[in-house]
Amino acid sequence: MNASKIAQLVCALDESTVTAIEQAIEQGIDPADLLKNGVIRGLEMVGEKFASKEYFLSELMMAGELAENCIKLIDKHLPEDRGPSRGVVVVGAVQGDLHDIGYGLVAKQLELVGFEVHSLGVNIPAMTFIDKAQEMNADIIGLSAFLVSTIPNCNEVLEYLRDMKLREQFEVIIGGAETSQEAADAMGADGWAPNASEAVILCQNLMKRRSQADVAHR
Ligand code: B12
Structure with missing residues (x-):
């Protein structure tokens, strides 16, 4: 499982994406990579399908929900590096x-x-x-x-x-x-x-x- 596979799952609106991300994280794949080249890339692909009228509003909504669940999971694994407030x-x-x-x-x-x-x-x-x-x-x-x-x-x-x-x-x-x-x-x-x-x-x-x-x- 890698980020581009995650992008494809997001684009296919596949409910197993969250489990796939869990597995990828367990395998040691960088959560930041899964976020950028997986979930965000997948949403871009959904946007392309919406623009070409292959997907409609219901698919956009499903993609949004799926991405939110994926991001919640990835969030927990991103490094925390908080110092004093920078602004x-x-x-x-x-x-x-x-x-x-x-x-x-x-x-x-x-x-x-x-x-x-x-x-x-x-x-x-x-x-x-x-x-x-x-x-x-x-x-x-x-x-x-x-x-x-x-x-x-x-x-x-x-x-x-x-x-x-x-x-x-x-x-x-x-x-x-x-x-x-x-x-x-x-x-x-x-x-x-x-x-x-x-x-x-x-x-x-x-x-x-x-x-x-x-x-x-x-
Ligand atoms: C998911 C989605 C939805 C979901 C949103 C769910 C949610 N909770 O956010 C829902 C279903 C609600 C939705 C609705 C609509 N959507 Co929509 N949607 C998308 C989609 C597929 C993904 C958007 C997304 O979240 N991407 C993921 C993030 C991470 O994207 P990102 O751009 O990489 O984000 C980065 C930067 O933008 C930047 N950034 C973002 N904000 C800020 C702010 C600051 C200050 C800075 C510095 C940077 C910054 O940093 C982000 C993180 O890296 C896009 C396609 C696309 N290409 O974006 C269409 C898209 C944006 N939607 C579109 C449309 C048309 C609509 C609707 C009008 C559809 C309709 N007929 O009803 C409605 C409008 C609703 C409304 N009033 O806002 C069009 C807009 C086209 C246009 N010319 O205006 C797009 C481009 C799809 C398309 N190709 O046609 N949508």
């Missing part, structure tokens, strides 16, 4: 968007490297992100959008922040299947990342930039 992040899926697997992985990876993460959930109105970021004295607001139709709702958060003269207070980053660096640049976000590991690097770099700016202000 405070508020993250969630923007209004209209119900995809929570992708941002959930970002939240998890950030926690693992020591960020304090506040996950808001899905379908989150712009003002809820801002209220929570103020309440938690956050450094970074992470906005997840998986649909072309919900990307403008990332922009809405930025517009509210500008209107409220709070834009300088927070770093705003975006991500999700249909987002891109171009979309992030166009709305004036501070960054974009294609996956959870790049999101960690992005947040670490933004924190460095913030602490340098802090020193410059003193």
